[in-house]
Amino acid sequence: MNFPAPSPPTPPPTADASPAAPLRWTRLHASQLAEVHEAEQRLGITLSGRGGGAADEENRCLLIPITLILRQPEQYVEANLLIILAPQEVITLEKDLRLPALDRIEWKLSLPDYARDASARMLDLLDELNNDTHETLDGIYTALEDLAEEAQQATGGFELRGRQAGVADIADTAVALGEAEELIARSIEGQLDLERALRWAKRFYGLQEADRHAAMLHSDIEGCKRQLRFQHEKIRNIQQSLMTTLDLKQNQVIKVFAVITAIFTPPTLVAAFYGQNFAYMPELALPWMEWAVIALTGISALLPLFYIVRKGWLR
Known part of the structure; x- marks a missing residue:
């Protein structure tokens, strides 16, 4: 019995225009209902109600969700972005916050001497998003230094006010470390989203693996991800030290x-x-x-x- 040969896998959609063609960028926000509806009608895709998850393909367009952790003056917030790669066009849909990275790209595009092709501008967009993650990493590093000092006081026996640090002090520090661990885990997920978006952009614009700009961006994303993982391991070590100290204090009692x-x-x-x-x-x-x-x-x-x-x- 002869079986038919399996059909080759469907290649990812690619841009009709050359990567050297200018990039038409449309920046949208979820609150702009009319503009979002117009983009849906023009491209034949569904944008409303889309959340995070894997990249999706619809009507020759690539929809890439990205979730990033941004550093604010008093807190860290989660920002959701949907990048739509369409033939001769890129649409960015911000779900909640207006991303500083897109503000910087918008400013660059307004400069008369900013003459870059579509693929390079897309890589610049991902590069600016990665720069925001670097700022988040700097804030996490500073916060971990403070938590490490609190953990040292809790495990050192006596604080400045003269009394011995007890279980309540260790518990508060442990809770703060748990929150920091969750923050870093979500930041690592954001780096994975950026890495995935870079892979799809390279396929969409037909970039080669030897492309210098893409290779440097990939190396930068990987470096930031390694730094986040290092901070994650640092938190694990501090947590282990706290738990050991708590056991010793209980045994002492x-x-x-x-x-x-x-x-x-x-x-x-x-x-x-x-x-x-x-x-x-x-x-x-x-x-x-x-x-x-x-x-x-x-x-x-x-x-x-x-x-x-x-x-x-x-x-």
């Missing part, structure tokens, strides 16, 4: 009570014995026996303490 019990149990037993109301205790009639009982009580407390100190359990 248990050890203190165990030592107290070991020291005071023998004299308690002696005092309890001689405190009983027996009808006849002949040794109490001996001279100085009452003082001997007191001395026996003290010795029975000092012997366990001497043994514990000799074993080094109080260190």
Whole structure:
């Protein structure tokens, strides 16, 4: 029986125009409902309601979602961007925030001497988005330095106010480290989105692997991603140190009570014995026996303490 040969895989859509053709860029925001609807009608695609996820192909257009973590003056926010690669046109749809990277690209396009082809301008767009991630990385690095100092105070034993750092101090630092870990994880996902967008852009514009601009951008994205992973490992080390310190502090509390019990149990037993109301205790009639009982009580407390100190359990 002869089976038909499998059909070759469908290649990704490519731009009809040459990469050297000028780039027509349309910047849209989700709040511009009329403009978004017009772009949908013109390209025959659906833009409304699209979220993150994998890149999609629709009517010879590539739709690439990107989610980035941006550094704001007082916080870090998540920004969603949808890049639509269409023949002879690129559309960027901002879902919430206006991205500073697109502001810079818009300014560059207004310059009369900014004469670059479509593929180079697309790479410039991705490069500016990656620069925003670098700013986020700088903020994360500064925040981790502060968290490392807090962790050092929590694990060092005593803070400046003179009291020993307790479980509550370690717990607060651990929560802050968990939030920082989540922030870095989301930033790494943003770098993966940029890397994916770069691969699709290279296929769409037919760029070769040896293209210098694309290679440098890919190296920059990879470098930022490695730095984020390094900071992620740094957080893991600090968290491990905090958890180890917390275990040691809990063991210290248990050890203190165990030592107290070991020291005071023998004299308690002696005092309890001689405190009983027996009808006849002949040794109490001996001279100085009452003082001997007191001395026996003290010795029975000092012997366990001497043994514990000799074993080094109080260190």
